[in-house]
Amino acid sequence: MPIRDRRNGFDHPHSRDITPQGVYESRRRWLTLLATGAAGGALAAWAGRDALAQAARPGKLAPLPGVASRVAGAMTMEKSTDYQDATSYNNFYEFGTRKSDPARNAHTLVTSPWTVEIEGLVKKPGKMGLDELLKLAPLEDRVYRLRCVEGWSMVIPWVGYSLAELIKRVEPLGSAKFVEFVTLADPRQMPDLRSGVLDWPYTEALRLDEAQHPLTLLAFGMYGEVLPNQNGAPVRLVVPWKYGFKSAKSIVKIRFVEREPRTAWNKAAANEYGFYSNVNPEVDHPRWSQATERRIGEDGLFAKKRKTLLFNGYEAQVGQLYAGMDLRKNF
Amino acid sequence: MRALLLHPAAKPVVFVLCLLPLAYLVVGAAADSLGANPAEALIRAAGDWTLRFLCLTLAVTPLRLRTRTPQLARFRRMLGLFTFFYACLHLLAYGWLDMGLDVADIGRDILKRPFILVGFTTWLLLLPLALTSSNAAVRALGGRAWRALHRLVYLIAPLALLHFFWMRSGKNDFAEVGVYAAIIGALLLERLYRYFTPRTVAGV
Numbered sequence: 001m002p003i004r005d006r007r008n009g010f011d012h013p014h015s016r017d018i019t020p021q022g023v024y025e026s027r028r029r030w031l032t033l034l035a036t037g038a039a040g041g042a043l044a045a046w047a048g049r050d051a052l053a054q055a056a057r058p059g060k061l062a063p064l065p066g067v068a069s070r071v072a073g074a075m076t077m078e079k080s081t082d083y084q085d086a087t088s089y090n091n092f093y094e095f096g097t098r099k100s101d102p103a104r105n106a107h108t109l110v111t112s113p114w115t116v117e118i119e120g121l122v123k124k125p126g127k128m129g130l131d132e133l134l135k136l137a138p139l140e141d142r143v144y145r146l147r148c149v150e151g152w153s154m155v156i157p158w159v160g161y162s163l164a165e166l167i168k169r170v171e172p173l174g175s176a177k178f179v180e181f182v183t184l185a186d187p188r189q190m191p192d193l194r195s196g197v198l199d200w201p202y203t204e205a206l207r208l209d210e211a212q213h214p215l216t217l218l219a220f221g222m223y224g225e226v227l228p229n230q231n232g233a234p235v236r237l238v239v240p241w242k243y244g245f246k247s248a249k250s251i252v253k254i255r256f257v258e259r260e261p262r263t264a265w266n267k268a269a270a271n272e273y274g275f276y277s278n279v280n281p282e283v284d285h286p287r288w289s290q291a292t293e294r295r296i297g298e299d300g301l302f303a304k305k306r307k308t309l310l311f312n313g314y315e316a317q318v319g320q321l322y323a324g325m326d327l328r329k330n331f
Numbered sequence: 332m333r334a335l336l337l338h339p340a341a342k343p344v345v346f347v348l349c350l351l352p353l354a355y356l357v358v359g360a361a362a363d364s365l366g367a368n369p370a371e372a373l374i375r376a377a378g379d380w381t382l383r384f385l386c387l388t389l390a391v392t393p394l395r396l397r398t399r400t401p402q403l404a405r406f407r408r409m410l411g412l413f414t415f416f417y418a419c420l421h422l423l424a425y426g427w428l429d430m431g432l433d434v435a436d437i438g439r440d441i442l443k444r445p446f447i448l449v450g451f452t453t454w455l456l457l458l459p460l461a462l463t464s465s466n467a468a469v470r471a472l473g474g475r476a477w478r479a480l481h482r483l484v485y486l487i488a489p490l491a492l493l494h495f496f497w498m499r500s501g502k503n504d505f506a507e508v509g510v511y512a513a514i515i516g517a518l519l520l521e522r523l524y525r526y527f528t529p530r531t532v533a534g535v
Binding site for chain 2 (some may be wrong): 294302
């Protein structure tokens with residue numbers, strides 16, 4: 001159709017070139033509707049800013065929304081640790097042994113593409129891409145206490161779902177008694193693998209019933225966003241009633257086995273780090289007391305440390321897993 | 332260089348320099364710039380500086396002899412006392428920030444944990460050296476007894492290293508311990524070497 005201007009705009013050779021009045025009026029109605037819709041959306045966001053402020057996203061990484069978890073014990077009301085502290089004070093030895101090292105060095109970690117291999121005693125072994133994993137179950141917001149074996153603690157809002165969801169799908173065989181987690185060990189991405197600090201790759205493990213407990217979380221995010229590299233991106237374990245090192249980061253393999261696997265810290269010092277490593281104020285680490293802890297960013301410099309709780313305060317939820325067990329012997 | 336070392340301002344300047352780590356820590360604690368766990372940062376930094384001042388103190392005599400700079404001897408006492416000063420800060424930071432100044436708790440902790448017992452013993456051994464650092468104390472003891480007493484430092488240095496090694500064994504990370512061990516080892520070996528080789532230059 002030739003472009004027409006003011007002089008010949010109404011000079012139409014065919015009547016079909018003329019837009020009927022009803023059509024152009026309906027177009028305008030649509031445009032008006034769209035415009036108010038957009039404005040309305042903006043207004044809604046403005047009205048909701050108080051709600052957002054309560055769990056303000058740090059705005060550093062891609063958002064990863066979840067719905068509030070309904071699992072018992074999954075939503076502590078304690079104040080979350082500052083994002084800055086939670087992302088700058090980390091143990092992730094593959095990137096260095098100082099607490100500040102992971103935040104400085106973990107930018108070299110490549111989290112996409114990422115696959116997790118499910119193997120061992122299951123009916124449905126195989127490889128799962130991160131997208132597939134993310135869609136496997138609805139993502140939940142969970143706020144957990146985190147107690148490090150070194151005597152400090154944080155409160156972290158995680159995003160993920162119960163590992164039990166994944167276990168259900170892969171259908172463990174009757175012979176599967178333990179679940180082993182193998183984490184990434186790539187010297188090109190992880191500068192400190194050259195050091196012989198631990199026997200790489202870092203591995204962790206849980207008894208199958210521990211792994212199936214609803215509080216055992218497969219986490220993909222924290223603070224409403226995807227996991228920062230130094231916190232174990234893109235997928236990690238969070239077992240809130242055990243010392244932090246049990247919660248393996250940057251997992252690449254989940255293996256179902258019959259016999260209790262050796263774990264990284266247990267191999268390094270069996271007398272100091274047991275297989276269970278449940279948080280227990282009664283059982284001291286050989287070199288320091290576990291009776292108290294320092295809550296990062298909360299307790300003042302000169303405040304006395306706070307008392308550590310059995311099973312990190314999750315005794316009501318997980319105590320029965322260890323009924324009749326000598327927790328001193330099975331530390 | 333030697334004239335500078337003898338300058339009346341040299342001692343005050345070194346004194347102020349030795350206080351800089353403390354100033355850095357105090358400012359850091361006040362400005363909350365010591366990271367997520369300032370208590371731990373303070374305890375560890377005080378320990379690190381104790382070890383560094385111990386190295387410096389032990390380096391004075393070998394340096395003085397090897398470079399034939401007797402003027403360096405003026406600074407040995409001050410450096411030794413700063414070693415003790417940072418050791419006291421280390422102990423105080425542990426007792427206060429970690430144990431809440433609960434003397435019974437501290438006592439139990441020291442007896443229960445070998446690595447803390449070793450650290451505390453090291454501090455106890457530093458104590459008589461600091462107390463006998465004045466000229467009057469040297470005169471009262473007599474040079475021979477004073478020197479014998481101050482040879483305790485050859486026990487103190489390995490104990491300090493053991494304390495550090497034990498602390499780091501939790502991290503399975505001995506690189507830094509190795510650096511201090513190499514420095515202290517070299518400084519002690521130098522003394523052994525000097526002890527067993529006859530002096531060739533009269534008057535040194």
